[in-house]
Amino acid sequence: MRIRLCMAGLLLVAGCTGEIGERTGDGTTKTPLPPPVNIPPVNIACTHVGLGKDYQVGPEKEFETIGDVPFESLAAGDTVRIFWRPEAYHEKLMIGGQGTAEQPIRVCGVPGPRGELPVIDGEDATTRPELDFPFDGHQVRGLVAVGHKHDDDYELDPTHIVIEGFEIRNASPPYRFTDKSGNVVPYADNAAGIYVERGHHVTIRGCEVHENANGLFIGTAGGDILTRDVLIESNYIHDNGSLDSYNQHNVYNEASNVIYQFNRFGRTRGDNGNNIKERSAGVVIRYNWIEDGAHLIDLVDAQEAPDLIDLPSFHETFIYGNVLLRTGYQPSMIHYGGDSGQTEYYRKGTLHFFANTVFVRNEAYEDYNRSAVFEASTNDEQIRAVNNVFASTLEPTDIRAVTFMGDRDDVAAGLLFLAGNWVTKGWSAFDPVPGPKVIGKVDGLDSSIVGTELPFSSVDSHDYRPLNGAALIGAGAALDGLPTIDFQYVVHQKATPRNDGSTITIGAFGL
Template identity: 75%
Template sequence: MTGLLFAAGCTGEIGGTTTDGAPTGGARTRPPPVVNIPPVHIDCAHVGSGKDHQVGPGKEFEAIGDVPLESLVAGDTVRIFWRPEGYHEKIMIGGQGTAEQPIRICGVPGPGGELPVIDGEDATTRPELDFPFDGHQPRGLVIVGHKHDDPYELAPSHITIEGLEIRNASPPFRFTDKAGEVVSYARNAAGIFVERGDHVTIRACEVRENANGLFVGTGGRELLTTNVLIESNYIHDNGDLTGDNQHNVYNEASNVVYQFNRFGPTRNGNGNNIKERSAGVVIRYNWIEDGAHLVDLVDAQEATDLVALPSFHETFIYGNVLLRNGYGPSLIHYGGDSGETEYYRKGTLHFFSNTVFVRNDTYEDYQRSEVFEASTNDERIDARNNVFASSREPTELRAITFLGDRDEVAAGIIALAGNWIMKGWVALDPVPGAKVVGRVDGLEGSIIGVDPPFVSAADLDFTPAAGAPLLGAGASLDGLPAVEHQYVPHQQAGARNDGPALTIGAFGL
């Protein structure tokens, strides 16, 4: 769906009012409602008022490059039919759809549900494609962006990409560009690269083995991408082969909603799973597994005008499973990483109704995990009604702490309420070294347990066990959005039932 929106004033525009008429300068931002409830069946039927472009064996177009992609308009559908071999072709979309008549690029699955494959290895490029600049060609395999020949202020809008497997937009692979030259992908290439757009939906795709899986946004103001929905995808094994600068997802936009996705480990463990420089970030009902940081919420870099938006300073992470397999950096980083602190988050991360599980069986002495890492004391983390558990009880030399340090300074304010916490998890690192300027409040009021209160931690079944102390033990959400759904492995969802009182964690009764 393309109808997920923040209240006015929390979009890419600065100023305005919220839905209740309050000025945005002091109003709390609110996540949009859930519109789509998985399991999402991608019915790649043509339903728009435009043209039905069918691609595949025996269809009107044998190749994607035969379709006039540069001329797509509202209501057009490009239906890519599965075939045993992948489509080694690049895609560039820059047209303007509408909410009722989006431009859709969708995959028609094979007989066993196989997704059509868009493969960057030795991909070809339709010569007529109109890229923002020809220098953008190495940046992605599937590209959404401003057509160079369009008026500069005209951005792509209401673009939907769904039901495709997208892979191999990464060095050392090469492709043939629109001029017929064989060139390499950029080191920061992406499976899906959004240079600019409004209402971009990426749904039910598998995105793997790219430098970045998704890369959304290249700048602010007229270049700012707004209203992005990332829904029911399987995104995994993306990242730089040798470094940490590429990620499963890397965005700098306004209003980015993640829901019902499965995020697997990054390639070779390099890079973050989700790295966000965006305003209006909502991460709900996902399965997020490994990466350097599982979620890295940092400062605006190119689109520094995002800092003026109230939604840049409030982030919502709820209803997720966050899984760390073995030793790694902090799970959640909140604040900034550039050193230019005026662009840091300086707000509140609302982290509630999540299940956090750390597999620490193989930890050695002085290998320690951190749940949260904040950049300054201007970053606040409100953590309520979460489960924090591990496969074994931490020790002083193999600690799991709530507040970690960055550059040997432990900053940030964490407020805990209504959480279930495994015995041995501590507020701060018990090994001396870091300078502590932040604090952790509320740990003493948590429910402390010895064994993970799940049906089967070994099988990663994190639903509450019968009679678990999670049931009905949650704290008030104090005006935060209701947690009405829960993730069902994998890329599906179920209605959540808490019973007469709130249950702790990502799953209800």
Template identity: 80%
Template sequence: MTGLLLVAGCNGEIGGITAGAGEDAPWAGEDTPLPPPVNIPPVHVQCAHVGSGTDYQVGPGKQFESIGDVPLESLVAGDTVRIFWRSEGYHEKLMLGGQGTAEQPIRVCGVPGPGGELPVIDGDGATTRPELDFPFDGHQVRGLVIIGHKHDDAYDLAPSHITVEGLEIKNASPPFRFTDKAGSAASYADNAAGIFVERGDHVTIRACEVHENANGLFIGTGGAEILTEDVLIESNYIHDNGSLSDYNEHNVYNEASNVIYQFNRFGPTRGGNGNNIKERSAGVVIRYNWIEDGAHLIDLVDAQEATDSVALPSFHETFIYGNVLLRTGYGPSMIHYGGDSGQTENYRKGTLHFFANTVFVKNEAYRDYERSAVFEASTNDERIDARNNVFASSQEPTDIRAVTFMGDRDDVAAGTLLLAGNWVMKGWTAFDPVPGPQLLGKVDGLDSQIVGLAPPFAPVEGHDFLPATGGPLVGAGAALDGLPAVEHQYSPHQQAKARSDGSSFTIGAFAP
């Protein structure tokens, strides 16, 4: 498959203005409970060499015929590896571990083909440059594009300011095999990733298409001095990753600190088994994305390896805003907040701020006792504050084909949900109307929401989810009470445009 986006301003610059919340944003690395402001969204990715280092050009008729000819183990600040599109993909593995700077990042970018085709990095039969310096040789099976600490570097010398953009990355998954740096045949691990970040600071993944891997992205492997920090995931198309038989692989699986998602398109997971986004990170911001299906669309759970992150205030404050979230069939709760290990001391135990999103459940084909829930909280220590969202479905739910706000886990419905300024489809209920789960949690404010009989979009058939002109969403939202301004809205696909609400807020992910 080819990418849908000709994006990337290799360091995200448009006319000298940084696009998106780029690597040199002043908030990066700070433990602040509020997400950073949004600058100008990316408009076009141009894989040009702009740094002070070396311009490594790879492809037909270029200095380097293959990626493995480039001394990737020796890249320094200001170096650019430009991979030019060719009709046959590059069946080669990459390992990046150098130190860039905010002004001079290390960049690997794709130069698209004549029709906008992204250069393909294909894990099927991939070869490995013998000189590559992996964190440990055992990490070779974990990914196709790997960012991590070079084994021969000083232990405290972390990879930093590394950008990967404008590439199609696929087939890092069993049953595919590759040739390792010793020249031996090897199989990918069951949890391999298209992009695997063992460790790094200021890592940007932009304008890539990532698919058909066990995990699309897998970022972070531990805490303390090996904690991955300041990750930007921007304008990518990530879809069809995961396993056909296992729910433990996902489109994205992270455990880091300060992770921002913006302007991405997330398609369904492979087989629908894994989650679309699974996050164990502190400081998570998910804004202006299109997220469709997966087991959970978003799974925000406890720290597992980086348990020291639990002490950070940012671990207990998560921001999800300006997104389109689609459930197109029966499945688990769309958004799980809390934990999944049973070690409740490491659970979120904070507030999920969920505002200015459009949630749509396509439920017309549900059979009796098939149902959907938007949220699921692990314990009563988790709180969800939902403001100015659209909660709509293709049909009005019934008691035996329910759409509920709060779902249950192990027959217990826990957590607190506060609703304010939302538009809600008639028939949606606080909890499952069929007796069963033990109700420990509560939902406040449902009786005061705006209730509608039909989806308030124009037109709903096109699934663009724009508010109907003069309809019930326009200017009807509640105050955001100190939450970040909703400055942009998603533009299909992998783009964004400025949003202006005027003197009053419009409900949902889109303003008129």
């Protein structure tokens, strides 16, 4: 059975379709729901199918190095195919130009004989002198850059850019590179493996991104140069960040309409920084594997693009079909609200969190170690958590607690509504140890299915599908108003169609 989850009566959503700011018959604004997933991810075929030029890079190809390709001149239908070789390409890229939906500008990697991805390495990278960066000062911000070419009309945005099939690494201090003028310079502290200054319809697919300051950094401002419509699909993003700072992350975005699907997110470097940090509107996180980081997901206020707050989709976020893993003691897994201190600009909306599997490994906790799944900044943020698995290795105790709502600055805020969930015995609404001031509210915990044994096929094998006969099967709430759940994650960076039979199963996996 394909699951269509809508939440009539429970969630305050207007329908299952719609664009940002679409007007209903009574003149009110309807918040959109995420677009459907058309197909599960497939192996990337780095073939030239556009009507433009086929640029082939690598040993015995027309272009021996990446820097030989005129990236500053790419146009709709062009493909740059970079072939695997045993040694890495120590070269920087800058992609601009205007593709179309039918004829994108595509830069892709042709794998090696055993599926090895071509490596683009920031250490001692060189820069093609003719590359046209938005400003030359942006060269320190990334290894693979997407942005407005400085010599283009200011209003002309890069559009329909596809980057897929690479291993991208080492855009980070202390590494240095040679810029377009021939100067050897260090990367910025906030450099990224893939840096998007601005663009519309940017796709990042099938890449491994690691050992950068930020793995991905997308969006730098609002207004006319707001980045829109980003798809992050089937990537492995891990070990990005800083050993000295919490300000760099595996992913850090501020854009409009950002979809994550079928990705594997590993730990951040040194466990510093967040796995996914989002200041964007229209965020959809579905069918991913997300493991550790300071926060696994940090959804906060806009910073460089304050006009995002005026979009209805800034106040509605969708997280579904994911596996979310926390090992040991760290901050809350999911933070929703803001971090600037200017609460009038916070999310002040609804986080729709459904059909996820959340697992906390708490067997090594010491006294007064604790974990929280959610953290909301104010009581204007609400979380609707439906048909999720919330499990831990051991039953928590008061002094080794696992809670639904955590606190920040000794205040536990936010409104959490629970329905149709499976919960390990001993989880609590708030920290049972006196201390934080509780101003938030948790409803529906008493109606959860409470278990004492883990309901998974095999924790040791990281198989979080329902165990045969588990109470998850067929026990989900009948809902209305949310998107269709078409797929479930497959280890790793893949998916398979989800099947629940005649009734809904709790968690990220069907039968």
